[in-house]
Amino acid sequence: xxxxxxxxxxxxxxxxxxxxxxxxxxxxxxxxxxxxxxxxxxxxxxxxxxxxxxxxxxxxxxxxxxxxxxxxxxxxxxxxxxxxxxxxxxxxxxxxxxxxxxxxxxxxxxxxxxxxxxxxxxxxxxxxxxxxxxxxxxxxxxxxxxxxxxxxxxxxxxxx
Amino acid sequence: xxxxxxxxxxxxxxxxxxxxxxxxxxxxxxxxxxxxxxxxxxxxxxxxxxxxxxxxxxxxxxxxxxxxxxxxxxxxxxxxxxxxxxxxxxxxxxxxxxxxxxxxxxxxxxxxxxxxxxxxxxxxxxxxxxxxxxxxxxxxxxxxxxxxxxxxxxxxxxxxxxxxxxxxxxxxxxxxxxxxxxxxxxxxxxxxx
Numbered sequence: 001x002x003x004x005x006x007x008x009x010x011x012x013x014x015x016x017x018x019x020x021x022x023x024x025x026x027x028x029x030x031x032x033x034x035x036x037x038x039x040x041x042x043x044x045x046x047x048x049x050x051x052x053x054x055x056x057x058x059x060x061x062x063x064x065x066x067x068x069x070x071x072x073x074x075x076x077x078x079x080x081x082x083x084x085x086x087x088x089x090x091x092x093x094x095x096x097x098x099x100x101x102x103x104x105x106x107x108x109x110x111x112x113x114x115x116x117x118x119x120x121x122x123x124x125x126x127x128x129x130x131x132x133x134x135x136x137x138x139x140x141x142x143x144x145x146x147x148x149x150x151x152x153x154x155x156x157x158x159x160x
Numbered sequence: 161x162x163x164x165x166x167x168x169x170x171x172x173x174x175x176x177x178x179x180x181x182x183x184x185x186x187x188x189x190x191x192x193x194x195x196x197x198x199x200x201x202x203x204x205x206x207x208x209x210x211x212x213x214x215x216x217x218x219x220x221x222x223x224x225x226x227x228x229x230x231x232x233x234x235x236x237x238x239x240x241x242x243x244x245x246x247x248x249x250x251x252x253x254x255x256x257x258x259x260x261x262x263x264x265x266x267x268x269x270x271x272x273x274x275x276x277x278x279x280x281x282x283x284x285x286x287x288x289x290x291x292x293x294x295x296x297x298x299x300x301x302x303x304x305x306x307x308x309x310x311x312x313x314x315x316x317x318x319x320x321x322x323x324x325x326x327x328x329x330x331x332x333x334x335x336x337x338x339x340x341x342x343x344x345x346x347x348x349x350x351x352x353x
Contacts (some may be wrong), residue, residue, distance in 0.1 A: 012273030026236035027225055027226055027229045028229075029191050029331040030188075030191075030192070030194075030217030030226040030227075030229040030230045030233065031209060031229045031230070031231065031232060031236075033184065033187055033188065033191070033230060033233065034229065034230040034231060034233020034234045034236070034237060034324060035178075035234075035237040035240065036233075036237060037181070037184055037230075037233065037234055037237060038233060038234035038235065038236060038238045038239075038240070038241065039237040039238075039240055039241045039245075039341070040172070040177050040180050040181055040237075040352075041234065041237070041238065041241075042237070042238050042241035042246075043168075043172045043177065043241055043245065044171065044172045044173075044174065044176070044177030044178075044181075045171050045251065045272065046177070046181075047272060047273075048251060048270065048272045048275050049272075049273045049274055049278070050251050050253045050257065050261070050272075050273075050274065051162075051167060051251075051253065051276070052336075053172035053251045053257055053260075053261060053340065054254055054257040054296075054334075055336075055342035056336045056337055056339075057251075057256070057257055057260060057340060057341075058225070059254040059256045059257045059260075059320075059327070060253065060254045061174070062174050064174075065174030065175065065176050065178055065313060066174045066178040066181065067310070067315070068178065068180060068234060069174065069175060069179050069308060070179065070181040070182035071177045071182065071314070071315055071318050071319055072178075072179075072182065072292060073178070073179045073181075073182025073183055073185070074182040074185035074186070074196075074315055074316065074318075074319030074320075075318070075319040075320075075321070077182070077183070077185055077189075077319070078185065078186070078189075078319055078320050078342060079189075079219070080186075081186060081189060081243060084352050085300035086163070088189065088190055088192065088193040088330045089190075089191055089192070089224055092193050094190070094193060094329075095175020095193055096189070096195055096316075096320045097178055097188075097195060097243070097349065098322065099169030099294050099307065099308075099313075099317055099322045099324045100323055101323070101324040101327065102307065102324070104305040104306050104307060104322020104333065105306050105307065105313075105327045105328040106322050106327065106328075106331050107305060107306075107331075108301070108302045108303070108304070108305025108307070108328075109302065109306040109307060109313075109327070109328040109329070109330075109334075109335065110302070110331045110335040111298050111300025111301060111306075111335065112249030112298065112299060112301075112303045112305075112306055112309065112332055112335060112336060113187040113302070113332040113333060113336040113337075113338075113339065114298050114302070114335045114336070114338075114339045114343070115294075115295050115296065115298025115299035115300075115301075115302055115332060115335075116299065116310075116332065116335070116336050116339075117294075117335070117336040117337075117340045117343075117344060118262075118290065118294070118295035118339060118344070118347070119291065119295035119296060119299055120273065120307045121296070121299070122198070122199075122230075122299065122310040122311070123199040123201065123231075123299065123300075123303060123309050124198040124208065124234055124309070124310070124311055125204060125262070125309075126296075126299070127198075127231045127232075127234040127235040127238065128234050128235065128237065128238035128241075129244065129272070129273065129278075130235055130238065131234070131235040131236060131237065131238025131239040131240075131241075132238045132239065132241070133239075134243055134271075134272075134273055134278050135280070135347065136278055136279060136280050136282075136283065136288075136292065137273075137278065137292075137322065138222050139283060139288070139292040139293070139295075139296070139325065140291075140292045140295060140296035141296065142296070142298040143293045143294075143295075143296030143297045143300065144297065144300030144303075145202050145205050145206060146200055146201075146296075146297060146300065146301045147202075147206075147296065147297040147298065147299065147300025147301035147302070147304070148202040148203055148300040148303070148304045148329070149206045149210060149217075149240075149300075150297075150301060151216075151300070151301045151304040151305050152203070152206060152214050152216035152217050152255075152304065153212075153214055153216075155216050157303075158305065160232065
């Protein structure tokens with residue numbers, strides 16, 4: 001326990017140096033989860049522009065079923081983690097940052113919805129679409145990065 | 161084995177895919193105390209490549225490398241699914257959707273995305289400007305302004321019972337509904353579909 005605390009302090013002290021502890025095999029597990037996630041995205045056609053159109057036209061239950069059941073499983077998992085005080089693999093107490101309400105959730109949310117209906121993709125599917133061979137979506141991704149940058153540049157001037 | 165391959169190459173129903181996507185929430189919490197969220201990766205790219213002394217992008221992005229690994233994995237997962245276990249049939253969506261999209265000029269269901277829109281030939285045309293450049297920009301700008309996307313707000317946020325995420329999700333959907341029903345038709349006509 002003491003060594004863990006020592007490591008943590010050491011880690012914080014060199015926070016601007018490349019974080020060696022987080023690189024390599026420790027990061028590999030996130031890659032693996034991402035791969036599985038990407039496979040599910042494609043196999044369930046969540047990445048399909050057609051499916052997003054079907055959803056926004058209220059012509060199929062498919063996407064609502066996916067998002068709804070994902071929320072149900074997520075909520076049940078978080079309930080169980082809290083109830084049984086399940087710790088992370090490193091033994092830490094599970095910490096979920098609180099989301100504060102801001103006007104951005106309304107304005108930004110609406111703007112994202114606009115982009116979602118046009119591109120047929122939220123950020124996750126953008127990556128998966130490129131993987132499936134629609135390499136031109138890399139342009140969409142670059143533009144999304146540009147959009148994020150422009151938000152960051154003018155964040156203090158926008159209503160928040 | 162043949163049956164398994166046939167089963168796995170077909171499109172997966174929502175009641176298989178949805179719960180599996182939901183499991184990402186506890187898996188990320190348990191393996192590293194990480195909150196599920198994908199749009200943050202766009203911010204990390206900005207912080208890595210072009211922070212430009214903007215306070216919003218000057219933070220220790222190295223601590224967020226897990227998120228970049230995750231999204232890189234999503235890309236590889238897309239490749240694996242499309243290369244090894246892809247569905248040989250055309251995409252099947254509701255007949256009403258097919259009718260609506262045919263009216264907009266979209267009829268090719270041979271691949272996951274309509275090839276009439278998503279191909280390199282469209283890049284320097286009005287189609288490319290609208291669907292890749294404008295659409296992508298709105299996704300990146302909107303998600304960051306909202307503080308999350310479908311994963312961070314709709315799934316992670318609502319799962320952890322945070323009402324601001326419910327508000328965000330309602331406005332994601334509202335933006336999508338209005339765009340689909342009132343904006344997409346004129347935009348596509350403008351682009352020459």
